[in-house]
Amino acid sequence: MIESKRQKLDEEERKITVIAHPNIALIKYWGKASEAEMIPLNDSISLAVNYFHAKTTLIARKVEKGEEIGDTVSINGKDVGLNSRFHRVFKSVRDKLDCQWSFTVSSSTNFPVAAGLASSAAGFAAIAFALGKTFDLPEHDIVRLARYGSGSASRSVLSGLVQWKKGNDKTESHVVSHFSADHWPELRLVIIVVKDEEKALSSKEGMERTAKTSELLQDRIRRNQERINLIISAFSSHDFPSLAELIMRDSNEMHAVCLDSYPPIQYLNATSWSIINFVHSFNKESVRAAYTFDAGPNACIFTLKEHVNELYDRVTSTFSKGKEVKDVYISELGQGPQIDN
Ligand code: DP6
Numbered sequence: 001m002i003e004s005k006r007q008k009l010d011e012e013e014r015k016i017t018v019i020a021h022p023n024i025a026l027i028k029y030w031g032k033a034s035e036a037e038m039i040p041l042n043d044s045i046s047l048a049v050n051y052f053h054a055k056t057t058l059i060a061r062k063v064e065k066g067e068e069i070g071d072t073v074s075i076n077g078k079d080v081g082l083n084s085r086f087h088r089v090f091k092s093v094r095d096k097l098d099c100q101w102s103f104t105v106s107s108s109t110n111f112p113v114a115a116g117l118a119s120s121a122a123g124f125a126a127i128a129f130a131l132g133k134t135f136d137l138p139e140h141d142i143v144r145l146a147r148y149g150s151g152s153a154s155r156s157v158l159s160g161l162v163q164w165k166k167g168n169d170k171t172e173s174h175v176v177s178h179f180s181a182d183h184w185p186e187l188r189l190v191i192i193v194v195k196d197e198e199k200a201l202s203s204k205e206g207m208e209r210t211a212k213t214s215e216l217l218q219d220r221i222r223r224n225q226e227r228i229n230l231i232i233s234a235f236s237s238h239d240f241p242s243l244a245e246l247i248m249r250d251s252n253e254m255h256a257v258c259l260d261s262y263p264p265i266q267y268l269n270a271t272s273w274s275i276i277n278f279v280h281s282f283n284k285e286s287v288r289a290a291y292t293f294d295a296g297p298n299a300c301i302f303t304l305k306e307h308v309n310e311l312y313d314r315v316t317s318t319f320s321k322g323k324e325v326k327d328v329y330i331s332e333l334g335q336g337p338q339i340d341n
Helices: 002-010 083-095 119-134 139-149 153-158 203-213 216-236 238-262 270-282 306-319
Strands: 014-018 024-027 032-035 044-048 054-064 072-075 078-080 101-111 162-167 176-180 187-193 288-292 299-304 328-330
Touching: 002 299, 014 119, 024 153, 024 216, 024 238, 024 288, 032 203, 044 153, 044 187, 044 216, 054 119, 083 119, 119 139, 119 153, 139 153, 139 176, 139 270, 153 162, 153 176, 162 216, 176 216, 187 306, 203 238, 216 238, 238 288, 238 299, 270 288, 270 306, 299 306, 306 328
Parallel strands: 072 101
Antiparallel strands: 014 054, 024 044, 044 162, 054 101, 072 078, 162 176, 187 299, 187 328, 288 299
8 A cells, every 4th residue: 555655646647537527506696705716705506517528637746946837728729828717726736745847738529618607617627626636736736726727626526416615714715515426316406508708808807897896796695605505405305396496596697797886797699587586487387497507698597307308409409509599419417527537
C-alpha cells in the first residue's frame, strides 16, 4: 500500500479521464456575497442532467524547478484562453501540493456550450473531480475547486438532490446530497434548446447587476430557506404537483428579479414565453410538468416517466424542431461524476 502510494507520488505524469454532468436548479442561485470566494447570496438545490456530459481528460505533469508552468485548456477541440477562473482553480490546487505541476485539460461536451445549459457547471465539475482524483483530495476540496470555476459547478460534484448551502461566512459554503438519484427514478427532464448561441450577458455579470440594483432580490432571499425545505419535503414524498409549482415559481421569480435589475436583464424570449404558456395548458387537468429557465431562453421541463412521451410529442408538434426550436432532448436525472476507464 505504502509502496504503491510512493510509486504514484514519484510519477512524473498522471492522466485521468472523467465524465461530469451539468445540473439544473429547482431553486436557483442568483447573486453572490463574494465573487473572490464564490459565496452565493442564497441556497440553491439541483439535480444532474444525466443525458448531457462533459468528458474531460486531465494530464498533470511535474514541473522542474525554474521551468515555466504552462497550463492549457481545450474545449471541443479549441484552445481557450485561460481566464481568471481557470487560474484560480489551478492555483488553488497547486497551493495544496508539495511540488509544482502543470495541467493540460481537454474537454468535449455533447451539448452546446454557453447557451444557458450549464456547460460551465459540467466542465468545472469535471476538472475539479479529475484534479481531486489525481491528487487524492477530500470531497470538500473538490467541491471548492468546482465552485472556484463556476458556482453552480459545485452542485455537479455530488449525485442525487444536491443543495448548495451558502454558509454563514465567506469561507463556509458547501454542498449536501439529500437523496440519492434512485429515490425518485421516474423523474425526467425534457430539454428544449431554443437557441444554441452564447448568451449576451453572462450569469456573472447578470448576478452582479441584480445584486447591486434589484430591491426585489431581498424579498426572494427572505423566502429562500422555506422554499428549499418545501422542495426537500415534496421530493421526499414524491409529491410532483407541489414540486412542480415550487420549481415554476422559482424560475419565474429569478427572471422577475432579472427584470427588476437596472438596466433590466431579459433572458427569456418569445419562444420561452410560448413554452411557459404551453406547460400551463398541458397542466390544465392535473399538474404533470414544470418548466424552469436558467440565464437563457432554453427550457427545461420536469415531468414523470409516465408522461414524458406525451410531453415530448406535444412539445415537438407545437414547436417544430429545426425551426422554432433547435432541438429537444429527454434525460434522466441525478448522476454524479465518474472516472471513465
Ligand atoms: C441561472 O454558476 O453559471 O444557472 O458562479 O458566476 O459561474 P457563476 O455563475 P453560474 O450561475 C448559474 C445561475 C443559474 C442558476 C443555477 O444554476 O442555480
